[in-house]
Amino acid sequence: MAKKLVLSYGHGADTANKAHSKFVMNKGKMYEEHTFNAKVGVKTKKIVEAHGITVLEVQPPNGSDVPLRTRTNKANSWGADLYYSIHANAGASSAKGVCAFYWSTSKSGKKLAELYAKFAKEAGLPLYHNGSYASVKGTWNDFHELRETAMTAVLTENGFMTNSEDFKRIFENAGNFHDVIAEIHAKVILSFFGVKYDPDKSGVKPTISKPSKPATSKPTEKPKKDIHRVKVDGKQVGAFGDEKNVIDAVEKALKGGAKKVNVEEV
Structure with a gap:
């Protein structure tokens, strides 16, 4: 039986203009989250399909935004085995790193989120909140895509658009980040389906980035807290x-x- 994966690319090509959100401005230019999500999603799709996985995109890459309810309803009616959502984060300029959210009661979701964190750490990427984060009903991270899906679901945040280091990876592809993160997604997905990852089928050549060295201060100085x-x-x-x-x-x-x-x- 074919293994069925749903890929959901965060937001749509029209989200920034319609909702006035999900983008950052840098030197007078607008950088939209969906552009990155779709680019990485398409790379991920190509890799997993080469390994025999059947894929349904519930958000067309570079298409108009599809409501979340429409996405999850489509995934549920299709009988998907795994729902995988790709996003980029935003917050304080000091916040950086990647992480994966899972529904708090889903053991398989937690396992995949932790696997995402493991692969990301091995690739030298900074982790946010140790790389995995439980999505809990009634809280700020009560995510529809994790709550309303009938199958195992993971929502990934692949860096902060609002952080200078992450911005370079997300929008400028520093360290060949798009291929690196697509390979990480593919490894997580294939692991779920019990399929061995074959780098020869990936079509990408990831560059393993080295973790950035933390800034050090003199022993007598206290770290300055940004407000x-x-x-x-x-x-x-x-x-x-x-x-x-x-x-x-x-x-x-x-x-x-x-x-x-x-x-x-x-």
Whole structure:
């Protein structure tokens, strides 16, 4: 029986203009999250299909945004074995790294998220929140794609668009990141299906990036904590020194229907 995978690329090519979110500005130019998600998703699709996996894209690459309910309904009715969502993150400028979310009660989802973190660490990528994160009902990370899917599901956040180092990987393909992360996704997916990964079938040549060395300070100096101001639709909702509080405020605003969210360093 064919192994059935659903690939969901975060958002759509029209999301930035319609929702005024899911993008970052850099030197006056707009960089949209979906552009990266689709590019990596297509690479991932090519690799897993070469290994005999049947793939359904519930969000066309570079197409108009498909509502999440439509995506999960389609996956459920198709009888998919695995739902795999590809995203890029946003938050405080100091926040960086990759991670995978899984539904808190899903043992298979947790196993895949931890495997994603393992492969990412082996590739020299920085991890956010140790690389795996439980999605819990009623919290800021109560993600529809993980809650409403009838099969094992994982939602990956492949770096922070708002971090200077991650930005280079996401939008400038530093360290051949697009191939590196696509290979990681493929390995996770193939592991789920019990299929051995064959690098000769991948069509990519990943460059293993070395982890960046942490900044060091003199023993007598205390690390300086950045303060970031969060503005929602032009109004300040708080100023935080803890990056988790910044991320929580941004997620809460977006979940509440905010049209514009800005994070500024004080």
